[in-house]
Amino acid sequence: MRHRRSDDWTSDSVQQPRPGEVRQQTYAAPEVHGERPADPPPSPEPVRTQAITPEPVDTPDTTVIVDPAAIDPALADPEAVAGIVAPQREMASAEGETLLEVDGITVEFGGLAALDDVSFDIKRGEILGLIGPNGAGKTTCFNAITGVYRPSRGTVVFDGKLLGKVKQHQITRLGIARTFQNVRLWGEMTALENVAVGTDARHKTSVVGAVFRTPRHYREEHDAVDRGMALLEFVGIASRAAEKASNLSYGDQRRLEIARALATEPKLLCLDEPAAGFNPREKAALMDLIRKIRDDGYTVLLIEHDMRLVMGVTDRIVVLEFGRKIADGTPAEVRENPAVIAAYLGVPDDDIA
Numbered sequence: 001m002r003h004r005r006s007d008d009w010t011s012d013s014v015q016q017p018r019p020g021e022v023r024q025q026t027y028a029a030p031e032v033h034g035e036r037p038a039d040p041p042p043s044p045e046p047v048r049t050q051a052i053t054p055e056p057v058d059t060p061d062t063t064v065i066v067d068p069a070a071i072d073p074a075l076a077d078p079e080a081v082a083g084i085v086a087p088q089r090e091m092a093s094a095e096g097e098t099l100l101e102v103d104g105i106t107v108e109f110g111g112l113a114a115l116d117d118v119s120f121d122i123k124r125g126e127i128l129g130l131i132g133p134n135g136a137g138k139t140t141c142f143n144a145i146t147g148v149y150r151p152s153r154g155t156v157v158f159d160g161k162l163l164g165k166v167k168q169h170q171i172t173r174l175g176i177a178r179t180f181q182n183v184r185l186w187g188e189m190t191a192l193e194n195v196a197v198g199t200d201a202r203h204k205t206s207v208v209g210a211v212f213r214t215p216r217h218y219r220e221e222h223d224a225v226d227r228g229m230a231l232l233e234f235v236g237i238a239s240r241a242a243e244k245a246s247n248l249s250y251g252d253q254r255r256l257e258i259a260r261a262l263a264t265e266p267k268l269l270c271l272d273e274p275a276a277g278f279n280p281r282e283k284a285a286l287m288d289l290i291r292k293i294r295d296d297g298y299t300v301l302l303i304e305h306d307m308r309l310v311m312g313v314t315d316r317i318v319v320l321e322f323g324r325k326i327a328d329g330t331p332a333e334v335r336e337n338p339a340v341i342a343a344y345l346g347v348p349d350d351d352i353a
C-alpha cells in the first residue's frame with residue numbers, strides 16, 4: 001500500500017466535522033500547516049439594515065425571521081434575483097474560453113513540494129472539480145491561485161492577466177473569490193451585513209467620500225443592501241438576513257459564505273470543501289446551488305472530498321496526488337482512470353491491470 005485510504009468513492013463519507021455542528025464564527029486564523037490567514041476584509045462600514053422589519057418569533061433573543069418579499073417584492077421573483085446576483089451577464093457569453101491557466105506551478109515548503117509542476121486550465125462557465133487524497137495539494141493550489149502563496153516556479157494567468165506578484169485583495173478585484181475549509185464569518189454581524197461587506201470590493205467611494213457621506217457613498221451603501229438581500233435570497237437564506245451569523249445553523253453559515261464570496265462579483269468562485277459536515281439532503285441542496293451559480297454566469301472551481309457530489313456536479317475533474325496532477329478529464333473518464341483508482345484505494349501501480 002502506498003498511503004492511507006482517503007476518500008470513499010461510493011459513500012457520503014467525509015473527513016470533516018459532523019452535520020449540524022455550529023462552529024466558531026469569528027475571523028479565525030487557519031490552524032492547519034501554519035498557513036498564514038488570508039487578510040480579513042477591511043473593517044466594515046455600518047450597513048443600512050433599517051429597511052428590514054424583523055419579526056421576532058418564539059425565541060426572540062436568538063432568532064430573527066424576516067420576509068424578503070416584504071422588503072422588496074422583486075425578491076419573490078427568482079429571475080429578478082438572478083439578474084441582481086449576476087449583473088455581468090457577458091461572463092456567460094464567452095463560455096468555453098480559458099478563464100484561468102495554471103502552468104507548471106511548484107509550491108515548496110522546506111524540502112517538500114506540496115505542488116510539483118502542476119498545469120491545468122478552467123474554461124468560462126465550467127464547474128471544475130479539484131480532487132485528491134488528503135495532503136495531495138488541493139488547498140495549496142487554491143492558495144497559489146488566490147495569492148496566499150507564491151509558486152516558486154510556474155505561472156497563473158487569470159482572465160488574460162499574469163497574477164505573478166498581484167496581491168490578494170487585487171486578485172479579488174480581478175474577479176477570483178473563495179470560501180474556506182473552515183467557516184470564516186463575522187459572527188457578531190448579521191447575515192446581511194456579512195454579505196454587504198463583501199460588496200466593498202467593488203465600491204469606488206474614497207475614505208473622504210465615506211467620511212462626508214457623499215451621494216455616491218449613500219448610493220453604494222444602498223446598493224450593497226439591495227444586492228446583499230438578493231444574494232441571500234439566491235443562496236436560500238434571505239429570511240435570516242437580520243440574524244447574527246453566529247446564530248445561523250452550520251448549513252446556513254456555509255451558504256452565507258458563498259453569498260459573501262459572490263458579493264465581490266467574481267468571475268471565478270473557488271469553493272473549498274463546501275459540503276464538509278453536510279448530511280445527504282444538505283449535499284443535494286448544495287449541488288443544486290452550485291449548478292444555479294454556474295447557470296447564473298459564474299465559473300466554479302470546487303475542492304470536495306465527497307465523490308458523489310463531485311461526480312454529480314462537475315463538468316471536468318483534475319486529480320492531484322502527492323502534489324502532482326495524475327488525471328484531468330470528465331467525471332466518467334476520471335472514475336475509470338486506473339491511476340486515480342490506485343490513488344484513492346492505495347493500490348500499488350504494479351497491481352493495476
Ligand SMILES: Nc1ncnc2c1ncn2[C@@H]1O[C@H](COP(=O)(O)OP(=O)(O)OP(=O)(O)O)[C@@H](O)[C@H]1O
Nearest residue numbers: 033034035109114133134135136137138139140141
Ligand atoms: N504552510 C505549510 N507549511 C508546510 N507544509 C504545508 C503547508 N501547507 C501545506 N503543507 C503540506 O503540503 C501538502 C499539501 O497540503 P494541502 O493542504 O494542500 O493538501 P490537500 O490536498 O488540501 O489536503 P486535505 O484534503 O487534507 O485538505 C501536505 O503534505 C501538507 O502537509
